[in-house]
Amino acid sequence: MPCPLQLNLAWDAAELYNKLLNGANTQKKKENKLWIVLMAYLVANLPPVECLVRKEFLYDMEGKGQGEFTPCVWVSVKSIKGRALYIEALLTEYGALYDKIPLSAFVWKTDHGNLPLDFLEIWDSFSYNITVIEKSTLSGLRCAVYAKDRNLYHGEYMFTIDSCHSEPNELNTTLSETPNEHKSFNVIKLDNGQFAAQPNNRIRWFEQSLIGHDTKIPDFKVSTKYFSVEQNPKWSAGNSDEYFYEIEEDKRGEF
Numbered sequence: 001m002p003c004p005l006q007l008n009l010a011w012d013a014a015e016l017y018n019k020l021l022n023g024a025n026t027q028k029k030k031e032n033k034l035w036i037v038l039m040a041y042l043v044a045n046l047p048p049v050e051c052l053v054r055k056e057f058l059y060d061m062e063g064k065g066q067g068e069f070t071p072c073v074w075v076s077v078k079s080i081k082g083r084a085l086y087i088e089a090l091l092t093e094y095g096a097l098y099d100k101i102p103l104s105a106f107v108w109k110t111d112h113g114n115l116p117l118d119f120l121e122i123w124d125s126f127s128y129n130i131t132v133i134e135k136s137t138l139s140g141l142r143c144a145v146y147a148k149d150r151n152l153y154h155g156e157y158m159f160t161i162d163s164c165h166s167e168p169n170e171l172n173t174t175l176s177e178t179p180n181e182h183k184s185f186n187v188i189k190l191d192n193g194q195f196a197a198q199p200n201n202r203i204r205w206f207e208q209s210l211i212g213h214d215t216k217i218p219d220f221k222v223s224t225k226y227f228s229v230e231q232n233p234k235w236s237a238g239n240s241d242e243y244f245y246e247i248e249e250d251k252r253g254e255f
Helices: 004-022 030-037 055-059
Strands: 043-045 050-054 069-078 086-091 096-101 129-133 142-146 152-164 185-190 195-198 203-206
Touching (some): 043 129, 050 055, 055 069
Antiparallel strands (some): 043 069, 069 086, 086 096, 142 152, 152 185, 185 195
16 A cells, blocks of 8 residues: 555645646646646446345345346456455435445346356456456457356456556566466446456457458467566666666676
């Protein structure tokens, strides 16, 4: 969790950023300034998705509310390492906030499907550090989710939740930045009335202009490599103080 010193530094950096971006106009909201600098920790805002929550989840799954629904609006998502994503929702009939609700509790129509939580979201959260983004190229695209039962469930892209280890002064005990383990959560509004959060390798996309009908079946391998452009000791710009420097090749043959 960022300490007060880190928050102060972030605030100063945000002030400078806004001055550069907006000239003398720095009358921005505090939360907008911090959003530029800091990644969300534990909780992140969500688009205000209007849907229904299955009321049995509001009574701790003890039987009450079974088969009943109440309208809600998504407020935030909580990411706890090793647990499913938790949604916080505003229950409009009650004027109440209720959090720690799994994705399987939400539907957008009453005649919904009944895929279990581990079909809708096949991986737990990787980290406490998350970000929420709508990938503009995918905005509103139709897609098909390949589920555990090997069936395709069609739907529409909404937004993506991704994670990392953002604090270098804390021990990294997550796999969020390990290439072959990292997964993002693409949130999909399924035609069956449910919502899913699936990684890239479980979704087929449809786009009228860019993607043809005769798409190939991917046979790719999982990415395991780390890529960097500064690790070759053969090249260096360290001997120059020129602004328009040259990257020099070491020709001594030591490497």
